[in-house]
Amino acid sequence: MERPAWAPRSIDISVPSVSRIYDHYLGGSHNFEVDREAARKAMEFMPGLPKISQANRAFMRRAVRYAVGEGVDQFLDIGSGIPTFGNVHEVAQAMSPGARVVYVDHDPVAVAHSEAVLAGNDDADVVAADLRKPREILSSPQVSRLLDLDRPVALLLVAVLHFVEDADDPFAAVAELTAALAPGSLLVLTHASYEGIPLPPERAGGAVDVYKDIRNPLTMRSRDEIARFFEGYDMVEPGLVPMPHWRPDTGPEDEDPWALSGFAGVGRTA
Amino acid sequence: MTAEPDGPEDRLRRFATIWSRAVFPVTSTSLTRSELEEQLLPLARRLREALLARALDADTGRAVGAALVDAHCTDPEALSRSLDCVDAYLVLYCGEDGPREDLRARASRLQHAMAAGYAQALRERTLAEQEAIAQAALRAQGVVAQALHASEARFRAVFEGAAIGIGIADLEGNVLQVNGALLRMFGGSEQTLRGRRVQDLTHPEDAPQTWKLYDELVRGEREHYHTEKAFSRPDGTVLWTNLTVSLLRDADGAPQYSLALMEDTTERRLLNLRLRYEATHDALTGLPNRTLFFERLEKALGAGAGQRFGLCYLDLDGFKTINDSLGHAAGDRLLVEVADRLQSCATAPGEMVARLGGDEFVALTTGPDTRREVDELAGRIMNALIAPVRIDGRELTVRGSIGIVEGPAGERSAAEVLRSADITMYRAKSAGGNRFELADPEADARAITRHGLTTALPAALDRGEFFIEYQPLVHLGDGSVRGAEALVRWLHPQHGVLGPDRFIPLAEHTGLIVPLGRWVLEESVRQAGEWRERAGDTDPLRINVNLSPCQLTHPGLVQDTVDILERAGVAPEALCLEVTESALIGADDDLLKPLRRLAEMGVDIALDDFGTGYSNLANLRRLPVSVLKLDRSFTQGMQQFPADPVDLKIVEGIVSLAHSLDLAVTVEGVETGAQAEQLRILGCDTAQGWYYARPGPPDRLHELALVDATG
Numbered sequence: 001m002e003r004p005a006w007a008p009r010s011i012d013i014s015v016p017s018v019s020r021i022y023d024h025y026l027g028g029s030h031n032f033e034v035d036r037e038a039a040r041k042a043m044e045f046m047p048g049l050p051k052i053s054q055a056n057r058a059f060m061r062r063a064v065r066y067a068v069g070e071g072v073d074q075f076l077d078i079g080s081g082i083p084t085f086g087n088v089h090e091v092a093q094a095m096s097p098g099a100r101v102v103y104v105d106h107d108p109v110a111v112a113h114s115e116a117v118l119a120g121n122d123d124a125d126v127v128a129a130d131l132r133k134p135r136e137i138l139s140s141p142q143v144s145r146l147l148d149l150d151r152p153v154a155l156l157l158v159a160v161l162h163f164v165e166d167a168d169d170p171f172a173a174v175a176e177l178t179a180a181l182a183p184g185s186l187l188v189l190t191h192a193s194y195e196g197i198p199l200p201p202e203r204a205g206g207a208v209d210v211y212k213d214i215r216n217p218l219t220m221r222s223r224d225e226i227a228r229f230f231e232g233y234d235m236v237e238p239g240l241v242p243m244p245h246w247r248p249d250t251g252p253e254d255e256d257p258w259a260l261s262g263f264a265g266v267g268r269t270a
Numbered sequence: 271m272t273a274e275p276d277g278p279e280d281r282l283r284r285f286a287t288i289w290s291r292a293v294f295p296v297t298s299t300s301l302t303r304s305e306l307e308e309q310l311l312p313l314a315r316r317l318r319e320a321l322l323a324r325a326l327d328a329d330t331g332r333a334v335g336a337a338l339v340d341a342h343c344t345d346p347e348a349l350s351r352s353l354d355c356v357d358a359y360l361v362l363y364c365g366e367d368g369p370r371e372d373l374r375a376r377a378s379r380l381q382h383a384m385a386a387g388y389a390q391a392l393r394e395r396t397l398a399e400q401e402a403i404a405q406a407a408l409r410a411q412g413v414v415a416q417a418l419h420a421s422e423a424r425f426r427a428v429f430e431g432a433a434i435g436i437g438i439a440d441l442e443g444n445v446l447q448v449n450g451a452l453l454r455m456f457g458g459s460e461q462t463l464r465g466r467r468v469q470d471l472t473h474p475e476d477a478p479q480t481w482k483l484y485d486e487l488v489r490g491e492r493e494h495y496h497t498e499k500a501f502s503r504p505d506g507t508v509l510w511t512n513l514t515v516s517l518l519r520d521a522d523g524a525p526q527y528s529l530a531l532m533e534d535t536t537e538r539r540l541l542n543l544r545l546r547y548e549a550t551h552d553a554l555t556g557l558p559n560r561t562l563f564f565e566r567l568e569k570a571l572g573a574g575a576g577q578r579f580g581l582c583y584l585d586l587d588g589f590k591t592i593n594d595s596l597g598h599a600a601g602d603r604l605l606v607e608v609a610d611r612l613q614s615c616a617t618a619p620g621e622m623v624a625r626l627g628g629d630e631f632v633a634l635t636t637g638p639d640t641r642r643e644v645d646e647l648a649g650r651i652m653n654a655l656i657a658p659v660r661i662d663g664r665e666l667t668v669r670g671s672i673g674i675v676e677g678p679a680g681e682r683s684a685a686e687v688l689r690s691a692d693i694t695m696y697r698a699k700s701a702g703g704n705r706f707e708l709a710d711p712e713a714d715a716r717a718i719t720r721h722g723l724t725t726a727l728p729a730a731l732d733r734g735e736f737f738i739e740y741q742p743l744v745h746l747g748d749g750s751v752r753g754a755e756a757l758v759r760w761l762h763p764q765h766g767v768l769g770p771d772r773f774i775p776l777a778e779h780t781g782l783i784v785p786l787g788r789w790v791l792e793e794s795v796r797q798a799g800e801w802r803e804r805a806g807d808t809d810p811l812r813i814n815v816n817l818s819p820c821q822l823t824h825p826g827l828v829q830d831t832v833d834i835l836e837r838a839g840v841a842p843e844a845l846c847l848e849v850t851e852s853a854l855i856g857a858d859d860d861l862l863k864p865l866r867r868l869a870e871m872g873v874d875i876a877l878d879d880f881g882t883g884y885s886n887l888a889n890l891r892r893l894p895v896s897v898l899k900l901d902r903s904f905t906q907g908m909q910q911f912p913a914d915p916v917d918l919k920i921v922e923g924i925v926s927l928a929h930s931l932d933l934a935v936t937v938e939g940v941e942t943g944a945q946a947e948q949l950r951i952l953g954c955d956t957a958q959g960w961y962y963a964r965p966g967p968p969d970r971l972h973e974l975a976l977v978d979a980t981g
Contacts, residue, residue: 013407020403025298026298026300026342027297027298027342027344027345028298028344028399029395029396029399029400029403030399030400030402030403030406031403032403050298054298054299054300057300058300058301058302060300061300082403085299085300085342086299086300086301108410108411108413108414109403109406109407109410110406111410112405112406112407112409112410112413113402113403113406115409116402116405116406116409249302249304249305250302250303250304256295
């Protein structure tokens with residue numbers, strides 16, 4: 001049954017949360033035992049999950065810097081999770097003071113924590129909303145207050161689209177979001193995939209099952225499927241590639257093989 | 271800062287590089303390794319300073335350990351690798367020329383301090399983050415609780431304020447909660463429903479699938495269903511509802527509650543029943559009407575093998591007279607009384623009585639044994655009508671004619687059955703009424719319904735199905751043929767030749783009489799013109815044409831007549847228009863005007879059927895007539911010998927009166943020579959009848975006239 005908009009999800013911290021599991025991968029302690037338990041289970045199948053998460057964060061940092069370098073100083077980060085070191089607003093505002101950032105997450109705990117972290121930062125805010133309902137995001141007061149949609153915006157969908165099942169049509173959601181953005185806006189995304197994982201899919205599938213068990217199913221997509229999110233976009237060089245290959249700062253000798261799992265890319269609207 | 275190759279600064283940088291390479295793979299930072307190296311460089315510098323200082327500063331070691339945590343080297347493996355690194359390379363790269371043993375001891379103590387500082391910082395960071403996330407969870411719960419409270423308050427307002435009844439039950443059927451609207455519908459207090467089970471709320475009118483749907487729902491096999499359902503109220507009355515039941519599932523999708531939404535449709539249902547009743551019942555008698563009767567008849571005719579039906583079609587004899595003489599109110603009361611009596615005749619299951627309209631009623635019986643039943647039914651109806659009906663102090667005798675149709679289901683349509691019943695009823699009526707007749711397929715086939723003829727009339731005129739026969743008018747003085755009356759016939763494609771009594775009333779009713787009458791006039795006058803041409807020097811034959819009351823009032827009568835005469839080249843004196851006496855009863859000057867104008871032109875006007883109406887003899891003076899046609903009833907008494915003396919006196923009086931008014935007298939229906947002789951003696955001028963000739967084709971008349979002239 002469709003939940004009415006005014007009836008919020010209840011909070012049950014005995015249920016693992018994707019954003020707190022991610023925090024655990026990144027060495028944080030913004031998590032509870034249930035989250036760590038789920039993380040440990042997933043890591044039994046894919047020990048490299050922390051490295052994949054780190055690679056996501058590192059890609060995001062590079063992409064944000066690229067965006068600022070291209071003159072884009074407004075960011076809409078959907079699926080922002082628990083704020084940890086090297087968040088979008090830190091990276092962006094360090095390069096361009098006054099850069100505007102709106103974080104979006106549907107996890108109320110992540111939102112509450114983000115509110116605490118962002119207290120006193122007038123140029124960044126957080127919205128409790130769901131990627132599957134783009135209109136609620138675009139019509140939120142935070143977006144209206146902070147983002148000028150007549151100017152280019154960098155839309156960040158980092159490590160989030162693989163949590164939207166085909167039944168919820170992530171392609172339509174992304175299309176609806178980007179339709180609201182001005183020309184020159186950037187779509188920054190990463191997506192999980194069996195391609196690039198240094199394990200046979202059967203084994204990686206065990207980690208996918210863990211996410212299914214905690215009712216946050218993970219939808220692995222092929223490179224071709226992921227490329228469809230960029231239909232109608234000009235791909236920024238080097239295109240849709242494994243995360244460490246996207247405009248790396250350092251040589252490949254430091255890379256962990258796990259970081260090559262999944263794909264990252266940046267596209268620009270005409 | 272540039273470093274001299276292999277100078278202290280360069281060696282410090284090399285130490286930082288080694289350190290960062292060791293630690294990077296186990297950090298959680300999103301920095302690159304070189305960025306990490308930049309972060310480690312100042313730490314390495316502080317370690318070198320502490321190593322070379324005169325007195326060992328443990329705080330520096332602790333600070334470096336804490337700084338590692340700040341750089342997101344939160345994995346204890348990072349500490350282990352850092353300590354390995356310090357142990358192996360710090361003295362080597364940063365020890366300069368100091369005593370190795372002292373340096374080693376210092377490095378070792380620095381490692382202890384680093385470990386302590388790291389542990390302290392990691393513990394604080396962990397606690398702070400746990401605190402922060404717990405606080406966030408608490409705040410989020412507060413927000414959610416508040417929103418839940420608000421939404422619950424809103425939901426409660428919706429629940430309580432809703433106009434539709436809402437009830438929630440668990441899967442065992444225990445009613446957990448109901449709202450005010452639902453209680454009001456059931457007309458009871460909370461106790462009426464609380465604690466009861468859904469399964470107890472059965473009602474005799476429940477549709478068979480109602481409870482099957484419910485069972486499927488609570489088993490989780492269906493999400494919702496919609497049905498019309500009745501409930502019994504505590505006071506014994508019935509509550510009808512439009513009911514929607516939905517399954518509520520918990521977060522895991524397991525069935526949890528059933529939710530019923532219901533709308534009270536009791537009133538609407540009653541209204542529908544009433545509207546349906548009104549649409550299917552006769553307002554005057556309360557009997558089922560034509561609509562309902564046809565529904566039942568069609569159902570009976572659609573019944574399966576072995577099923578039969580019997581139908582009595584009743585029409586009251588002489589009802590029109592009662593209506594005309596006593597008024598409609600009395601007529602209505604009579605119909606109500608008849609309806610009541612009929613109702614009492616058809617009380618068995620499968621029997622019904624309906625009023626089709628006017629004084630026409632039907633009684634229907636159905637079942638396997640209607641052959642016997644329908645006769646009994648007709649008998650009961652005839653019996654029920656025997657006792658006179660008392661209205662306004664008068665005893666009215668009611669009689670009826672019944673047509674009976676009986677047969678097996680599945681052979682004929684309702685319309686065919688009713689047509690057969692109608693024909694049969696008319697047969698009973700023609701046979702004198704107050705009786706019933708059984709339908710006979712052959713009689714049906716012969717029967718010509720008024721309706722069928724009426725609808726066929728216009729096309730018949732277009733197709734030339736009408737023709738005219740002529741009956742000679744004979745001069746009683748010398749026996750010569752003086753003219754003829756034109757009599758219209760219809761050669762009907764199915765029924766053969768029909769006389770004017772069959773279709774003229776229908777043509778008058780529909781207005782077709784005007785074109786038909788004009789055609790008859792045109793054709794007869796044309797025929798008269800033809801006779802005139804053939805006759806040469808002898809006296810031309812005159813032609814008599816009947817005018818119906820409708821034609822009399824038609825504004826084109828005079829002009830049409832003039833045109834027709836002129837076109838045929840026939841003098842007005844050769845034409846005689848016959849008008850019935852009843853058409854002129856009470857005629858005012860407006861109606862007489864066209865006749866006067868025709869008379870002035872020389873056209874004879876004959877008063878037809880004279881003696882059957884109640885015309886005032888004195889009135890004859892002001893009518894523009896020149897001929898009286900005596901009705902045949904006056905001459906019937908003269909067919910035998912000796913003639914009825916009263917008839918003789920009457921005819922003699924009429925003739926004398928007519929002649930004194932300068933009117934000629936024609937008699938109809940002359941069948942014997944004695945009659946003809948008698949009428950001649952009485953002074954009648956002309957006669958027609960079978961004694962002279964039956965109506966026939968125009969040529970025969972011409973021949974008769976020739977014989978007459980030569981004879």
